[in-house]
Every structure is written in C-alpha cells, then in structure tokens.
Amino acid sequence: MAFNTESRSGATIVEAMIVLVIVTIGLVGTYELLHGGVKLASSTESRIQAINLAREGIEAVENIRNTNWIKFSSDFENCFDVADYDQGCIGNPSAPKITSGTPSVLLNQNGEWRLSAFTSSGVAYDDRGLSVQYPGALPALDPCQSKRPTGCMTKYFRTVTVSDESIVGMKRMRIRSLVTWRDASRSAPYQIELEHVLTNWKPNF
Numbered sequence: 001m002a003f004n005t006e007s008r009s010g011a012t013i014v015e016a017m018i019v020l021v022i023v024t025i026g027l028v029g030t031y032e033l034l035h036g037g038v039k040l041a042s043s044t045e046s047r048i049q050a051i052n053l054a055r056e057g058i059e060a061v062e063n064i065r066n067t068n069w070i071k072f073s074s075d076f077e078n079c080f081d082v083a084d085y086d087q088g089c090i091g092n093p094s095a096p097k098i099t100s101g102t103p104s105v106l107l108n109q110n111g112e113w114r115l116s117a118f119t120s121s122g123v124a125y126d127d128r129g130l131s132v133q134y135p136g137a138l139p140a141l142d143p144c145q146s147k148r149p150t151g152c153m154t155k156y157f158r159t160v161t162v163s164d165e166s167i168v169g170m171k172r173m174r175i176r177s178l179v180t181w182r183d184a185s186r187s188a189p190y191q192i193e194l195e196h197v198l199t200n201w202k203p204n205f
Helices: 005-071
Strands: 104-109 112-117 123-125 131-133 157-164 172-183 186-199
Touching (some): 005 112, 005 157, 005 172, 005 186, 104 131
Antiparallel strands (some): 104 157, 123 131, 157 172, 172 186
C-alpha cells in the first residue's frame, strides 16, 4: 500500500503550526499572569504605604493637640486646637486655630509637627526615615528605591484638613488625611483618605 508523502508532509507542518500556536498562547498567558501578579503586588505595596502616610497625618494632628495640652495646661479650653503653639491662646478664644477647614501640608520643624498653608508639596523621607513635606519648591532628591529608603522623594502627595466640628458642651475637630499617588497599574491617580474626630475632653477633668 502506497503512502502519499506530500500529504503526510503537509499534515506534519500543520500539526507543528498548531503545536506552536498552543505553546505561544500558553507562554503569553503565563507572562500575562506573572505580569499581573507583579502589578498587583506593587499596587498593594503602594496602597499599604499610602495608608501608613495617611495614618501618620492623623497621628501628627493628634500630637499637635497633645502638645498644646502639655504646653498650655492652664487653658485647655482655648489652646487645644491653637496653631503654631501660640501662647497667645491663653484666655483668648480668638487665637489662630488649626481648624481652618482648608487643605494643609504637615511640616516637622525641630521635632514638632506644624500645619502649613497648602502649596504644591510632595512627601519625602529624611535621613532618619521620617516622612517630611516641603511647603515650597521640592528639593532635588532622587526617587525612593529599595536600595535608597531614606533621604529620597516619594511618589506620594499628602494633605491634611482639620475642621471644627464642636457640639454643645464638647469641642471637637475632624481630621481628613488624604494621600494621592500614581503608579504603573493605571493612568488615573489613586487616593486614600482616612478620617478621625478628636475631642477636647481635658476641661472635664
């Protein structure tokens, strides 16, 4: 019985092409799966860092309140939310407050947190690994990398808004800490916002 060698040769080529297509699809699928996993891991890491920066914004304002309590223990009523640790708050309900209701940036000056008027500002890590912000032009710092975790500029942008939400018999302020950033996982920016209400309970004790 004679075989058609030309027909068999053609079938072999078709089979090889089918195998090649299947292998290619498998490789592309594997690449997309791995690439997607890397992007997801990077996005998750960015989100965790953003949450920590937002939380730090809230804790910084809480630190301002607590420092005011310590500095001005003679007048908890008027000084718990005073701006820039101004001793003129004592006996003065009209002293400038941090509860402006407008976005501000957090500065750390000589170990003390302060709120500054909102300008174009990014978040950086100083040589101690603490986050700092700049109210004006950004310094010429390299981007933060795993090999350079300090003395570098992050991809994050943070604002803190403190609003007066006092009620009868209780002074309160609401803190909104907003962190914005971009990464390669999508073109639109990401945002994380945390909120917390601080009360001035000291006068009651």
